[in-house]
Amino acid sequence: MKPAAFDYLRPKSVDEAIALLAQYGGDAKVLAGGQSLVPLLNFRVVRPSVLIDINRVTALDFVEEHDGRLRIGAMTRHHTLETSPLVRNRLPLLAAAMKHVGHLAVRNRGTIGGSLSHADPAAELPLVSLLFDATIHTNARSHAARDFFLGPLTTALADDELVTAIVLPAQPPNAGWDFEEFSLRAGDFAFAAVAATITAADGKIADARVAAMGVGETPLRLPGVEAALTGEPLTCKLVAEVAQLARDAIDPRSDLRASADYRRHLVAALTERALEAAWARTR
Amino acid sequence: MTERHLVKTTVNGVEYERTVEPRLLLSDFLRQELGLTGTHVGCEHGVCGACTVLIDGHSARACLFLAVQADGSRIETVEGLGEVNDLSPLQEAFREHHALQCGFCTPGMLMTCVDLLRKSRLATDAEIRDGLSGNLCRCTGYEHVVRAVRAMAAKR
Numbered sequence: 367m368k369p370a371a372f373d374y375l376r377p378k379s380v381d382e383a384i385a386l387l388a389q390y391g392g393d394a395k396v397l398a399g400g401q402s403l404v405p406l407l408n409f410r411v412v413r414p415s416v417l418i419d420i421n422r423v424t425a426l427d428f429v430e431e432h433d434g435r436l437r438i439g440a441m442t443r444h445h446t447l448e449t450s451p452l453v454r455n456r457l458p459l460l461a462a463a464m465k466h467v468g469h470l471a472v473r474n475r476g477t478i479g480g481s482l483s484h485a486d487p488a489a490e491l492p493l494v495s496l497l498f499d500a501t502i503h504t505n506a507r508s509h510a511a512r513d514f515f516l517g518p519l520t521t522a523l524a525d526d527e528l529v530t531a532i533v534l535p536a537q538p539p540n541a542g543w544d545f546e547e548f549s550l551r552a553g554d555f556a557f558a559a560v561a562a563t564i565t566a567a568d569g570k571i572a573d574a575r576v577a578a579m580g581v582g583e584t585p586l587r588l589p590g591v592e593a594a595l596t597g598e599p600l601t602c603k604l605v606a607e608v609a610q611l612a613r614d615a616i617d618p619r620s621d622l623r624a625s626a627d628y629r630r631h632l633v634a635a636l637t638e639r640a641l642e643a644a645w646a647r648t649r
Numbered sequence: 650m651t652e653r654h655l656v657k658t659t660v661n662g663v664e665y666e667r668t669v670e671p672r673l674l675l676s677d678f679l680r681q682e683l684g685l686t687g688t689h690v691g692c693e694h695g696v697c698g699a700c701t702v703l704i705d706g707h708s709a710r711a712c713l714f715l716a717v718q719a720d721g722s723r724i725e726t727v728e729g730l731g732e733v734n735d736l737s738p739l740q741e742a743f744r745e746h747h748a749l750q751c752g753f754c755t756p757g758m759l760m761t762c763v764d765l766l767r768k769s770r771l772a773t774d775a776e777i778r779d780g781l782s783g784n785l786c787r788c789t790g791y792e793h794v795v796r797a798v799r800a801m802a803a804k805r
Contacts, residue, residue, distance in 0.1 A: 469784075
């Protein structure tokens with residue numbers, strides 16, 4: 367339960383961090399909040415020869431709004447996202463989702479760049495970034511969230527690539543939204559979660575986004591559900607129909623925590639709850 | 650052999666300088682290098698909360714933080730709260746409400762509560778339980794911890 371030996375480097379700027387990554391590449395791991403990486407080090411699941419600690423790269427800790435989009439620095443902590451007035455006003459779904467990330471002591475340290483780079487299939491931030499079609503910026507290029515998550519703990523990042531910022535569209539003020547998660551206890555890993563946004567016009571759904579996590583190799587958008595909702599008013603019948611669509615759209619695995627059937631049941635139930643709550647918020 | 654690093658850190662107001670291996674966890678640094686054994690070590694992967702301390706004023710798992718990262722930081726541990734004959738108000742509330750049995754989880758519970766009392770509403774028992782959910786007690790005496798926090802939250 368102690369890490370294997372590694373060399374430790376502590377850049378102070380993005381340029382310095384990128385230069386070190388270019389030098390050490392696949393032998394290095396980037397240490398951000400450490401809330402996923404350090405357990406893996408302690409278990410010796412990962413044994414990098416070099417650790418590049420970017421906690422002093424303070425230029426990556428920011429939340430800004432430009433032209434209806436929020437730009438969030440990679441080293442922004444979960445607790446900042448949870449409490450930032452800008453995030454709470456402009457991306458309330460993101461702020462609400464943060465309450466489900468671990469516990470206060472974890473949210474004080476964990477970062478958005480770290481969570482996206484780690485790509486746990488049961489993590490909240492990958493789900494939120496997929497739901498909003500976020501753009502994930504690195505030193506080298508920009509990734510659409512839908513092309514970024516390739517599998518469990520696997521992303522499109524190259525060895526010498528560092529996430530620097532994520533850009534998400536602000537939620538329209540009249541859009542309804544909800545984030546529903548089920549775990550055994552508060553802050554534990556999710557069995558499943560569903561996030562939804564709904565824009566309404568003339569009593570009908572003009573645009574719906576629905577995504578789920580914990581039920582596949584990566585977070586998943588549910589395009590069949592979104593299409594079935596569009597142009598309709600949200601009735602109890604429609605909610606039940608699309609919950610069935612959501613259940614059929616996923617192919618979860620059974621594991622020690624929950625069976626595949628139970629996860630399908632959860633996704634159906636969480637989809638119902640998320641849509642009803644999001645619809646209620648459109649009015 | 651990896652290069653050792655000089656760490657200058659303030660723990661409970663006292664400045665320390667040590668040269669450490671990068672892989673040394675803050676939890677082991679506190680216990681083994683500084684002799685501050687009040688910070689307990691349970692799971693060593695961030696689940697149990699026993700090693701929770703304050704780093705620059707914010708609660709964090711000492712087992713998920715490297716000692717070398719603490720260079721220039723201000724660390725607070727349970728030893729900084731109070732002493733046997735001079736308990737802090739939070740420790741006094743724990744005593745009064747019998748919020749500990751074996752005491753193993755207590756240092757982490759206390760340091761978590763310091764941060765919760767600053768940052769969280771704790772207006773309902775549900776919020777208090779949510780706040781405490783990252784600290785495992787196996788005795789298990791959660792109900793009494795909730796009572797102690799409820800009393801402290803009401804006094805703020």
